[in-house]
Amino acid sequence: MIGEAEVRICVFGAGAIGCYFGGLLARAGHDVTFIGRPAHVEAINARGLILETAAGTETVAARAAVDAEGIDRPDLVLVCVKSADTETVADALAGRLGPQTAILSLQNGVDNAERLGARLGREVVSAIVYAGTGMAGPGHVKHHGGGDLVIGASPASTDLAGLLTKAGISTTVSDDIDGALWTKLITNCAYNALSAVGPASYAAMLETDGAREVMLNVVRECEAVAAACGVTLPPDIVDRVMAVAGRMPAQMSSTAQDLLRGKPTEIDFLNGHVVRKGAEHGIPTPTNLALTVAVRLAEQGGPSTRAG
The missing domain is CATH 1.10.1040.10 (N-(1-d-carboxylethyl)-l-norvaline Dehydrogenase; domain 2)
Known part of the structure; x- marks a missing residue:
């Protein structure tokens, strides 16, 4: 459940945004699994995720997979894939979510949460990302600047914002998402x-x-x-x-x-x-x-x- 000391998190899309925010959550002690391309998956499973920020470079423990087969009722899903892949992710997640699983869309564009929610038949919370990141290599994310999130209002949003903020991700809830x-x-x-x-x-x-x-x-x-x-x-x-x-x-x-x-x-x-x-x-x-x-x-x- 959101708010517990350790939260089970699935990051769907192990690109720069997913690896950065997922890396911060893993560093905070949460159980994070990344879904991504083989090169990133192999690197993360072999030695962890390399997280490079202005404060230095560190390796954080995490798991990774190329598909959602091993995902079973996580507490939180961060959807970080390209907008064109939104429906594909929804189909992959169908049947693998618990009744209390929170879903947060960290995607570009304005209608991804709506598209995900329509496909899954449940609420999806929109998030706006203000961060500059890039992949410096397989399983190696580099932070260039920013890092704040704004998320939409929902019954779970206050707890989500608290979880993210404790992990070093400044998060606010907007009534005008x-x-x-x-x-x-x-x-x-x-x-x-x-x-x-x-x-x-x-x-x-x-x-x-x-x-x-x-x-x-x-x-x-x-x-x-x-x-x-x-x-x-x-x-x-x-x-x-x-x-x-x-x-x-x-x-x-x-x-x-x-x-x-x-x-x-x-x-x-x-x-x-x-x-x-x-x-x-x-x-x-x-x-x-x-x-x-x-x-x-x-x-x-x-x-x-x-x-x-």
């Missing part, structure tokens, strides 16, 4: 694609002539679409978005990391989502469309075309 999700989505829309087509860190990206203007156009389009969707955004949304580079200057977006590794991106659930919603409401989103297409073209080209 839709506004928080869209704020994070807009931040991703402003940074991810530009960082990817560079490829460039956030600081380097903002030093490029015209980048700020492009980002401002992205934000303005997103604001219009959010308003049409009935979402209230903070009045200082532009300042919030622009401040991210100062907090995480060395960070390269997850979209950039995906392209450099030759992996599919989540662009269709970021700028692409804004384009689709804009079309539904008759709102032009030319900048978001251009960035979506640019990333799709880069995906088709593969990593070899960006290496030179």
Whole structure:
């Protein structure tokens, strides 16, 4: 049960976000099992998870598996997979959850918790991640900055926030999770694609002539679409978005990391989502469309075309 000294946790998606937050929970003494790709699974099972932060590098004990077969009624599931894999994860978890299992979606995009909940027939809590992380090797996660979580309100949210905060993950509960999700989505829309087509860190990206203007156009389009969707955004949304580079200057977006590794991106659930919603409401989103297409073209080209 959430709130006990040791909580059984399944991290579905042993990528940078999953390994970072799962690593902090394992370091705090919880029983953590990662579900991920073979290379990460083998490394974690062989010597634990390497957790690299500004405070130093340490190895934390954890287990890992390539599928959910061994998962049996965990107390908490952190879903950290790409948005395109949401339904696949829901199907893998079906029948393996207990009646009190809490599910937390730490995914990009604004509708993953809704999609998971619809597939599983139970409540899923949304979480917004404000952390810069990357994989430095198999079973080796590196933290670049940030690390806070905002989670939606639910009967389990107070206990979840307490559990996470005790593990060193500053967590707050929001009564307006839709506004928080869209704020994070807009931040991703402003940074991810530009960082990817560079490829460039956030600081380097903002030093490029015209980048700020492009980002401002992205934000303005997103604001219009959010308003049409009935979402209230903070009045200082532009300042919030622009401040991210100062907090995480060395960070390269997850979209950039995906392209450099030759992996599919989540662009269709970021700028692409804004384009689709804009079309539904008759709102032009030319900048978001251009960035979506640019990333799709880069995906088709593969990593070899960006290496030179």
